[in-house]
């Protein structure tokens with residue numbers, strides 16, 4: 001059994017970034033490589049530079065816009081060299097995952113500072129690796145997880161709300177997918193399934209209320225729980241339960257969607273939420289439970305149809321739908337789980353979801 005429970009140090013509070021300099025000093029990390037995107041760095045800059053300067057840390061910033069790809073990670077290493085004691089990834093999922101590739105390449109620890117509440121990338125040991133055209137290549141696992149994560153409420157409360165909604169969608173999906181992968185009934189797997197359910201219940205019970213309050217200055221305490229549900233709990237599920245609990249049809253459908261340019265600008269959790277509807281319909285769940293799920297997704301400001309996902313009024317041509325179906329069924333995430341289901345049935349299901 002391999003569990004990858006990470007990070008060892010998870011600090012979630014207002015102004016958490018202010019602790020970074022002292023943490024780097026306490027760990028003896030003197031040469032710090034920061035990887036960040038333009039917008040994420042702008043959000044964190046004042047707090048970040050203040051703590052690093054105050055604690056006398058020598059650091060270099062590598063600003064990056066683009067995919068989390070092997071090519072981009074290697075390019076960064078070529079540009080900055082290999083003499084670093086730690087990588088600090090400051091950003092959303094793709095920037096943080098790119099930081100993982102760089103840290104693994106440099107063989108140094110990684111500290112993450114998420115700037116969005118959009119997924120569990122900051123705490124998971126996996127990185128979603130894309131090709132240079134922005135299509136998902138693989139979810140790379142089995143690597144050393146981030147060592148520390150600083151979740152700064154002050155910064156995150158100013159982050160864009162659609163990303164928060166997307167994170168809620170990516171968390172809601174966890175028990176639906178984890179239950180499909182559960183096979184062993186071991187104590188650890190049972191605990192992982194319970195964690196998935198607890199995180200999803202938090203989203204189900206408080207997500208709509210949390211989204212409404214998110215933009216207000218006096219945010220509800222429940223947003224703290226929702227933030228932990230998105231950023232920490234999801235990765236504990238995969239970290240305890242292993243790859244079989246990390247995803248199923250909803251994520252396989254998400255990965256297939258990334259192949260289509262018209263879906264490229266939609267957020268991860270938006271595609272996953274729509275993929276969850278397809279998953280549940282494909283598994284033949286009763287229509288009442290699909291309606292209930294659909295209503296919840298609408299309340300969470302997540303897409304429930306092709307039009308709400310893409311802004312395009314009609315489903316794509318049959319040839320594209322067939323490709324989507326083939327890519328979904330070919331995914332390792334559905335291996336052995338949909339043996340009796342063919343591409344025609346998947347296409348039919350996508351059409352059924354439109355009709356709900």
Ligand SMILES: [Zn+2]
Pocket residue numbers: 119170251268272
């Ligand atoms: Zn996800």
